[in-house]
Amino acid sequence: MPTPPHTVSDLPVAQFVGGRWTESATTMAVLNPATGTQVATVADGDDVTALAALDAAVAAQESWAATDPRHRSDILLNAFHLLHAGADRIARTITLEMGKPLAEARGEVGYGAEFLRWFAEEATRGSGAYFRAPSGGRRIAVRKQPVGPVFAITPWNFPLAMVTRKVAPALAAGCTVVLKPAPQTPLTAMEFMRILVEAGVPAGVVNCVTTARAPLVSAPILADRRLRKLTFTGSTGVGRMLFAQAARRVLRVSMELGGNAPFVVLESADLDKAVEGAVLAKLRNAGQTCVAADRFLVHESLVAEFTERFVAAVAALSVGEGLDESTRIGPLIDGAAVQRITAMVDEAVGLGAHQHTATAELGGAGHFLRPAVLTGVDTRSRLWTSEVFGPVAAIRSFTDPAEALRLADDTESGLAGYVFGENLGDTLDFAERLHTGMVGVNTGAISDPAAPFGGTRSSGLGREGGSTGLDEYQELQYLAIER
Known part of the structure; x- marks a missing residue:
């Protein structure tokens, strides 16, 4: 060389x-x-x-x-x-x-x-x-x-x-x-x-x-x-x-290009699998992935328990410098990313969302943001309509799978989606009707070199x-x- x-x-x-x-x-x-x-x-x-x-x-x-x-x-x-x-x-x-x-x-x-x-x-x-x-x-x-x-x-x-x-x-x-x-x-x-x-x-x-x-x-x-x-x-x-x-x-x-992935928890879902998948799909790389789950749609019979368990799992993840082997959530790429996501959270709360975790910057010179979970997020908020590219999850409940499908597809993006359910027939039917290039079925990790990676629409x-x-x-x- x-x-x-x-x-x-x-x-x-x-x-x-x-x-x-x-x-x-x-x-x-x-x-x-x-x-x-x-x-x-x-x-x-x-x-x-x-x-x-x-x-x-x-x-x-x-x-x-x-x-x-x-x-x-x-x-x-x-x-x-x-x-x-x-x-x-x-x-x-x-x-x-x-x-x-x-x-x-x-x-x-x-x-x-x-x-x-x-x-x-x-x-x-x-x-x-x-x-x-x-x-x-x-x-x-x-x-x-x-x-x-x-x-x-x-x-x-x-x-x-x-x-x-x-x-x-x-x-x-x-x-x-x-x-x-x-x-x-x-x-x-x-x-x-x-x-x-x-x-x-x-x-x-x-x-x-x-x-x-x-x-x-x-x-x-x-x-x-x-x-x-x-x-x-x-x-x-x-x-x-x-x-x-x-x-x-x-x-x-x-x-x-960009994503705005829905994460759908159907009534038949196994919550152990769903929570584990949610942490992986949302918080890998501090949420800075194009296939990160942004919009969580959870059946009304499960939303309270799912939220409680998801918040607990998120709170247990240590935030810090990546060279520390105990760190599970690293920094965002720059200060502008921290400011952009903080503004999205503030707007969502202003529109009536309930914040279950304290989103706050950590002290020091790094660009850190603690992960946050919000429920009752208004579909007009940027936290719902835009790609977050950070460690913030927006949750809404649904009663009818048709309603969940409509909300999941109400976006210009079509890169990835996630569906969890133990009734395999209903779960696969939902997954196949999603207008996304990739769907994780009962998994929060979908990338594989042997599979075609890409999206539809924008x-x-x-x-x-x-x-x-x-x-x-x-x-x-x-x-x-x-x-």
């Missing part, structure tokens, strides 16, 4: 372009959200860096596409093993720059690594078609080929897994990549670049541009005719803007993971063959 030009905390203050760490005239600070202290300084890329990264990806595209699928598979498997070998170091990096507890960071490393293994296996499973035309005479052949250079934009909440979920299928399909990680969490992406080099990824196949000036970097890449695909995970608002830019060049696009388009995940990075070519 090329030696970085200089390092801070053993990581390069540079961009990774064309297999080399390159200097940048401008830098940006990476802050620990638990302490407010500076973790490192990294390069702050610009339009020149962006186009250099795309140049490198374009130059490597033809040779990488021609590489044997087995060779691409072997490289991804190498990266899988190297991630596990460096799991403690990478987990600590994740915790330092985005705050999640170490136990969750270790879980993210394992989850993120699985995308490498899954797509290493998918890379060797060629598919297509060859058959005689119905009219006779000619033969029809259909083959898959890589779509071409990919621009991947990833968020801060899962700084490793969101990268591997995009990079692994792109590499498996034979596509080169320009990666732009979130400015809050560039260090994990840089760690992953080092792993890819060690795993055997050739120069230029994956490039990483770290920047706090996203529009300056994204605009020239999206406007360049050589780019063939955009993949983005982030907010719906930003996704709409990027989609409009991508439309000008008719790019292939896949987007995983929550995006396309799927990541599963057997369909590779299709997002491939084009179909039809050959008409005359005898």
